[in-house]
Amino acid sequence: MPFRKISIFLLSSFIFLLLLPFIVYLIYPNINNGEPIIFIVTWLSFSISGLTFYYAIRTYYSIDSVNTLTRMDGNVLENRYYSIPFTSLVRTYRHFDSTRLQNQLFEELTMRFKKRSPRAIEFATNLQYFIDVIVVFPYLFQANETSHRQMEKLIQLVRKKELEFRSLSSGNLLLIEETVNLLDYIVTYQVARSKQQSIESTILDIRGNMFQNPVTQTVYQNYIGLYYLRTAMKLIQNSLPQKEMDLQSVEGLQYFVTNDQKTTSSTDEKIVLYLKQATTHFTAAFEVAQNDLLWESFIRYNRGRALFFLSHYDLNNDSWQEEMTQAIHARQRLVQLTQEVLSHSRAHLADCFYDEYRLSTLTYFNFCLAKRLSILDWQGNVKYEAPYYPSLTRDEVMMPTKTATIPRITILRGQLNHVFIKK
Numbered sequence: 001m002p003f004r005k006i007s008i009f010l011l012s013s014f015i016f017l018l019l020l021p022f023i024v025y026l027i028y029p030n031i032n033n034g035e036p037i038i039f040i041v042t043w044l045s046f047s048i049s050g051l052t053f054y055y056a057i058r059t060y061y062s063i064d065s066v067n068t069l070t071r072m073d074g075n076v077l078e079n080r081y082y083s084i085p086f087t088s089l090v091r092t093y094r095h096f097d098s099t100r101l102q103n104q105l106f107e108e109l110t111m112r113f114k115k116r117s118p119r120a121i122e123f124a125t126n127l128q129y130f131i132d133v134i135v136v137f138p139y140l141f142q143a144n145e146t147s148h149r150q151m152e153k154l155i156q157l158v159r160k161k162e163l164e165f166r167s168l169s170s171g172n173l174l175l176i177e178e179t180v181n182l183l184d185y186i187v188t189y190q191v192a193r194s195k196q197q198s199i200e201s202t203i204l205d206i207r208g209n210m211f212q213n214p215v216t217q218t219v220y221q222n223y224i225g226l227y228y229l230r231t232a233m234k235l236i237q238n239s240l241p242q243k244e245m246d247l248q249s250v251e252g253l254q255y256f257v258t259n260d261q262k263t264t265s266s267t268d269e270k271i272v273l274y275l276k277q278a279t280t281h282f283t284a285a286f287e288v289a290q291n292d293l294l295w296e297s298f299i300r301y302n303r304g305r306a307l308f309f310l311s312h313y314d315l316n317n318d319s320w321q322e323e324m325t326q327a328i329h330a331r332q333r334l335v336q337l338t339q340e341v342l343s344h345s346r347a348h349l350a351d352c353f354y355d356e357y358r359l360s361t362l363t364y365f366n367f368c369l370a371k372r373l374s375i376l377d378w379q380g381n382v383k384y385e386a387p388y389y390p391s392l393t394r395d396e397v398m399m400p401t402k403t404a405t406i407p408r409i410t411i412l413r414g415q416l417n418h419v420f421i422k423k
Helices: 003-027 034-070 086-092 098-114 120-140 145-168 174-194 214-239 250-258 265-289 293-313 320-341 348-371 407-422
Strands: 382-384
Touching: 086 120, 086 320, 098 120, 098 145, 098 348, 120 145, 120 174, 120 214, 120 293, 120 348, 145 174, 174 214, 214 265, 214 293, 250 348, 250 407, 265 293, 293 320, 293 348, 320 348, 348 407
Parallel strands: none
Antiparallel strands: none
């Protein structure tokens, strides 16, 4: 019998018991004078005992209900074999128009967290879906104020739902709390990155060792690596004599590589420390996600950039070139797989993945030109020989396209072409 029906039944019974002595007294008024008092006291004692029993039953069912709501047995956040259904993700978000893709994603996430989640395990499943689609967030944060507001509202909604469960049980839901903290940080990071603002170190407060799901582990390790990389890049940028010089530009990189920076030894130590921390976390992310082509393409690119800058301070570290070529190859395979899934039809995500391939290739070209090294392919063969790099300007990534989902591509390609025009 449902708890509500039991409560109504017991409460009705207790009310009847309380009234029963008075009913008996009205029916039998001729009972001896002492007997009604004894009778009433007896029934009142019995009624109080029954009322105590009622509240005991109610407390039991309340505790049982809380345990049912907060039970996390078999939840997806602790599934050590979980993986992102990449092909399903591409098919679901196959819109060609970026605005429609953005609206579809936000509507799906909002619907998941607005609807009633009666149990923590269902809330955990929705959180995992949020983690799964985090990979497409960079394509929605192109200094777009609308998306910023949407994401802030979404995080507030997730926080509100998480607090509801935390009020029931703080002991069983620590994993959910840390997952929400991670999502909150990622949204903050993407907004700050699109606005070119400094990134706060709140990710260091997240207890990442609690994450057991490999996808969540990958996301956490990748973003903490990005935090250290951006921190190191900021220190390097501040070491340039011209603070406005773009460290990612051809000119900025050439200056960085060919000139000794006027920094203190303590600053250099911090830069090396942050770059090594970045590579450590990117490596940890790669080890967890090495069978995931989507995340491999992002992690290798991030680790390749960290290793490139680290090679300036650590002359024994020269593995950046191999890492960058492997990242390019992974992104090339990702583009091919996406095209096969979509049957070669146009989609915004497909364009984004192709532009990621072009960005990583142009960045690699830039690195090699700055260090005056021959450009290699992913198998280690020379593709464009230094120092003249014949036919590089005819490479497919150097060709202009009608649209670019990543504005950086147009800037970097123009800078590289300018270098060869001057030659």
